[in-house]
Amino acid sequence: MASTPALLLLVLLMLFANETTAETNHTHLIPIGSTISPTGKNTSWSSRSGLFAFGFYPHGNSYAVGIWLLTQPKHTIVWTYHPYSPSMSSNSTLRLTKEDGLLLLQENEDPEFLIPLYFLHQAKVEVASASMLDSGNFVLYDKNFSMLWSSFGDPSDTILGGQNLTGGMGLVSSVSQSDHSSGHFLLSRQLDEHLAACRVNSTCEPEDAYWAKNTYFEGYGYLQLSLSIEGSLCLKDYSSGSELECLASSKNLTDKSKNATFIYRATLDEDGDFRLYAHQFEGNTSSGVQTLWKAVEGDKCQVPLCGLNSYCFIKSDKVMCQCYPGFIPIKSGGNDTRFLDCEQNHSKDNCESIEDPTMMYNMTSLKDIYWGGSPYLVVPIEMETCKKSCRKDCDCRAVLYKSGICEKYKLPLLYGRSSKDASMTAFVKMPSGIVLSPTSNQTALSPTKPCVFVDDKRSLIMILSLTLGWISFFGLVFVLYIFIIYRHQVHSWVYKCYAAGQLNKLVADDEGEDVDWKILERMVKLGLWCVQDKPSLRPTMKDVILMLEGLKDIPVPPSPAFFVE
Structure with missing residues (x-):
């Protein structure tokens, strides 16, 4: 029998x-x-x-x-x-x-x-x-x-022996082994002909995917991922059933009893790795499980386990996440720091209203750290020019510099991880009042603390130069005062009428009945903003258009810089 x-x-x-x-x-x-x-x-x-x-x-x-x-x-x-x-x-x-x-x-x-x-x-x-x-x-x-x-x-997070993952299907990892709510990772076939694993809510484009496999074979078209009841995880032609490429099989079993029954499953696990398992049964009793294959080999930080504005590193063979300098955890995760999200530990500044933003910031250097995502600007310039450019750019919060190429990034910083690529240097912009570990020489990066340095002498020279420059500038302003005072009187000709609610004085008597006073007030307010002396206070053309169309409120304009009765 x-x-x-x-x-x-x-x-x-x-x-x-x-x-x-x-x-x-x-x-x-x-x-x-x-x-x-x-x-x-x-x-x-x-x-x-x-x-x-x-x-x-x-x-x-x-x-x-x-x-x-x-x-x-x-x-x-x-x-x-x-x-x-x-x-x-x-x-x-x-x-x-x-x-x-x-x-x-x-x-x-x-x-x-x-x-x-x-x-x-x-x-x-x-x-x-x-x-x-x-x-x-x-x-x-x-x-x-x-x-x-x-x-x-x-399917949810698993395919079993005899199951196919076809186009339009995907696997979503669980939160943990005990919580099977949807987790942080997704495995699906993308329009670019790849089976890709990425963070949930990302585009899963090549720059977002941490593991991918081509699913298009010439002469066969798109393939489906199939797990056979014998334990072969392969890319298979949907119509013919032909196996074109196998990722893993039951040949990797270390203990294969002749009297045992094996059930195979491929699961997108909570840590983002896609693994093939073999469950062994003696009769109706489970006697063990073996891991036959996993998609991600080597550095565990290849999987984007860390969240916004944090980076991944390995300590005692355990994945850890840490905020970048100048950032703090949004919420505590206890001993498990995976999926850590961080935010700036200072309130948002009004960089656009500052005449010289470089005075507000220092660039903090991070050795052996980089992040993913797409930079909003890539330019070939020197390193010091790259740092200075970021300091004066209100959109820039961090840069990656490698081989003469400066990559500028906005927040949040994504997919951060430690790297042994010594030719790449990362810089994070921080307000001048939050400088960490100032030193004139760079220190090696420990596994848990990024290397931070600021050149105090260079900053001091820059401050003195800027101070002397401002003194010269104010002298020039005094000389030009008489030349521009008449223009500001006119500017003050308009602001006083606006502030007193007497815009009718700006209109000829025979035209007053045909004036839409709300539109006139809107035009006057916008005009007063557009003639501000400081360019940083003037609205951009985009904002001007939105304000004219009534899609953006126009704040109360400040009084003229030189008010003359």
């Missing part, structure tokens, strides 16, 4: 011989009207082998609906319903109906369609039964046992 594992393997092979029909033996079907609940007698529907189950499982202080593999010491979740908000109350009930498929019923709430089967009503098709298959696929059938819906067609 054949062993139980051999029979199970035979059943799995039969299941995937034809995905559009049910098993030959339909005795393990879930009939219409069946219900399960988190705390009732029936909390799940199991597969024939007992290795998989569909139903409610604990999720924090509440419950979630999903599919799990019965492993030890705890079950392995392989599919979660509505991972963006999976939590449900203890009084929830799932009911299988012929008109609406699976209905989720919760106290004092409208019924929720667990599975989107709105097309059933249009096609006048009804659900006849459901089944939890031994492949880990939960399916709904019509009366002819044609498959109407399957969990394999709507």
